[in-house]
Amino acid sequence: MILVRWRMRSATFFLDGAFRRGSAFSKLVLIFAASGGALVAYADARTDPATEPSQAAPKKKVVVLGTGWAGTTFVRNVDSSLYDVQVISPRNYFAFTPLLPSVTCGTVEPRSIVEPIRKIIRKKGGEIKFWEAECFNIDPDNKKVHCRTNTGTNLERNGEFLVDYDYLVIAVGARVNTFNTPGVVQHCHFLKEVEDAQKIRKSVIDSFERAILPDLDEEERKRTLHFVIVGGGPTGVEFAAELHDFISEDLAKLYPTVCNLVKISVIEHGGHILTMFDKRISKFAEEKFRRDGIELRTGYRVVKVSDNTITMEDKLHVESSVSYGMAVWSAGVGARPIILDFMKQIAQGNRRALATDEWLRVRECDGVYAIGDCATMSQRKVMEDILEIFKFADKDNSGTLTVKEINDALEDICIRYPQVELYLKSNQMSNIVDLIKASKGDVRKESVELDIEEFKNALADVDSEVKNLPATAQVAAQQGNYLASCFNRMKHCDKKPEGPLRIRELGRHRFRPFRYKHLGQFAPLGGEQTAAQLPGDWISIGHSSQWLWYSVYASKQVSWRTRALVISDWTRRFIHGRDSSCI
């Protein structure tokens, strides 16, 4: 194990996640902020604040689309006594997706990582309804969603129905992005759903059964046993590692005559694999893969996939191709058709995902929220509001800001524009004075005054800290949790807003804006080794990280049932190995 730097405050830090019910930590992560728009409309609707919802108007209808990390976390945490909650999803279960790569090779069984959404609802004891159906159209003008059931055969009707909403929480997730590469949909496996993982497992074993047949020549056997993974991100890399382990630990014994013909290749457009991780992890992974005999083709972009050949081009657009037996495409995610349609309706047509504000409200769309992979939160830029910020801080309307004035307004500014705080941190500045010092030269505290131009200069680079949140389970779960808390505290915050002071208007925001707290990320590399990157530049690679990985993933399971199943699957794998039955 390589322990690069130890900055973690507590070992329990990691074991707490947004998904752990009643965890003190997950509450801590949540930051509340004032909100306007849709939620104000809700407040207005109730004319007499003393009247309880149960006695007066019927409960507001909250419709949640999706049962992934975002949707499920929202449902688990929303107070169903306050709202009439309906959940709509084509999957009647929540899947613990970080273990999907383990399912591809039978390290964990598919059913061990899923929990029926109805069980989750039932445990809450609330009156939440669930419909197993796919929403195919959102009608924000009439506040309705059009749904179609995908269940059952022999149905005469087309199975379509309408659901009204007052608030809509869109959490449908993303789909695989093929970048319109020809042949990908026809010939590649994906790794997004539980069914995908099951198909991959069957396909791997089928490849071995095919390659060992008596009538094949050596070339054909080699081609059949060439496994190609397109995309060197965490999913692709973890799958490659799992596959390597599956083959070397289990299949090699059962297919001894062909196991020396196996080749695993990872094709990555960028210069390295795992680029979202620290370079040390990236380097370690590349070295480990090379030792394991996994071929890395970095700097290549796949341009075409046929039934037995993958064509790619390098940075200089020189084409080359390899023959393959089985390919898994994990090169990125894109918006689902329903999101693309909806974005066109609300004039967001040129975007890659639904844009929301910092309170996760879909812009231009009353009462609609979007969380998880289907959405991107757009952080408002400091430079867009610089005049208002200046005016907001200039309490005495003198046209200049003293350091004291800035310091007084700083808390609200930092909550509304978290990039300011991030910028200070990442430049090792302790406070705003350092920032002004950096832009204006040495200054005596409290006495210096800035005019608007000087203030602009000081904050000029701050917005560079604004980054899109990654499409991970962690972000989705935190967003679901945050949004549920806002819904639960809406009545309270109508009276006592908790957010920062408004910069452009009077009063306070109702809630604090959503703020993502990165808890770290794992990259399992096979051979019982895992790389872990935790916040604060803390990196750990090796066998002990694997045990950390086991503990975290076991503790983050959604129920005791799945926890017991996952742990028993791991134990079974240690004792009996992975199953190679082709089912």
Place this chain on the structure above:
Amino acid sequence: MILVRWRMRSATFFLDGAFRRGSAFSKLVLIFAASGGALVAYADARTDPATEPSQAAPKKKVVVLGTGWAGTTFVRNVDSSLYDVQVISPRNYFAFTPLLPSVTCGTVEPRSIVEPIRKIIRKKGGEIKFWEAECFNIDPDNKKVHCRTNTGTNLERNGEFLVDYDYLVIAVGARVNTFNTPGVVQHCHFLKEVEDAQKIRKSVIDSFERAILPDLDEEERKRTLHFVIVGGGPTGVEFAAELHDFISEDLAKLYPTVCNLVKISVIEHGGHILTMFDKRISKFAEEKFRRDGIELRTGYRVVKVSDNTITMEDKLHVESSVSYGMAVWSAGVGARPIILDFMKQIAQGNRRALATDEWLRVRECDGVYAIGDCATMSQRKVMEDILEIFKFADKDNSGTLTVKEINDALEDICIRYPQVELYLKSNQMSNIVDLIKASKGDVRKESVELDIEEFKNALADVDSEVKNLPATAQVAAQQGNYLASCFNRMKHCDKKPEGPLRIRELGRHRFRPFRYKHLGQFAPLGGEQTAAQLPGDWISIGHSSQWLWYSVYASKQVSWRTRALVISDWTRRFIHGRDSSCI
């Protein structure tokens, strides 16, 4: 629990099965007998008996088609140092089919009842080869089988290949018999393969998800939740019981608003369900099902299935129909296409299954054996050979038989014609004298003499005891075991035949003929109650039989891995219930 009669000699009796390796009992069950035909050809081929096969001629090729109970038991028990064994099957695993009904409702996971055939082969340490492919044509003239792989996509070639054999063991099993009823293939589920059970499970949950949707009227919900099982045999009944338990124990909690609309119906052509069991079991099952609210429609034959209606007629050909949501067809088994083709080739075209002799050799076909559900063993009738039997017993050629002469020949006759012994037993006769007494009136022992007509009269009803063996796992496993032992002892028995004296020729048969030993049968009826019928009219129904069932099925598992998995599945079900995720 109803304990009707206790005749079981030992509790361990049941725990021993043909499938338990090294079990003393399974050895005991096997009866060896002399064999001619194909196996003689093998003996002739080796000119010098002193030469070991490994030193001289290459090992004879044994090709086994199928990895079900019959094929797998053969493979497990055959001595692969004596033969070049190749196994061909479209499934690369053995499935413990008696637990299939449990898989339909998630009481047991599909992967817990399967074991890769390669693992079974590897444990033997032998050189057995396995090809995952489907045999689509048998060419007995050239001793070849034509195979086609069903694995892998993107293959340019059609995946066909040829395999030579010296001995062919056909163990491909049966397929579902629809009796050409229109609509069955399109609209009904079957319950024959692991995949079928998985589909049924998904379909049951889908039915509930569909029935609970907001847009349906009461009629439609009721229709969707009407589960119809066609066939009141052990499989259909066990599935109905499992489904009832799944719904009442698990789904009722998750779908409380619709669970009172559920209806389960069993349609059975005969007058009762479980007709192959004792009447007391049949009656108990019918009463229990009525208490559980499962509708029994006995005496009805299904004549048509549409996408939402099942049409049936009663004994008087009066038609009636019911609307349904999901139907499972388990009304019987028929021959697979490859067996039908093969039967045409060898002039058995008018039969329902491949006919074999008592040594499991396919008649008219050199070196070909058939075991399990694809075959029927035709027991030679006493009346066909009555003249030869008379001559065989008449040692002094006097034209009459004394009781002593009959008694001297009786052992060989009983081995060759087991119906004689069965007839004596079922008529409570202790020996042949009682039989003669019954036909000829009171006789003094030893002195009476019978002529051929009197002998014929005495044995006239004996052949009524000849019955086709049922299409069960027990028969298949015993046949696989028997045949493997014959193969293993062939060299020994060439020199020292172990079978009975030949009736129509000189000398002895090489092996004893196959003889089925019925070890009993279970019929799980749900609610932790099982009916057990054991040999010797011993019947047990109730909760303790359920525990016997658990013990027997756990002990009969093919490996410690599947045993551990099945037991942990049962435990999980007790603790957490069955999973209702739709995967």
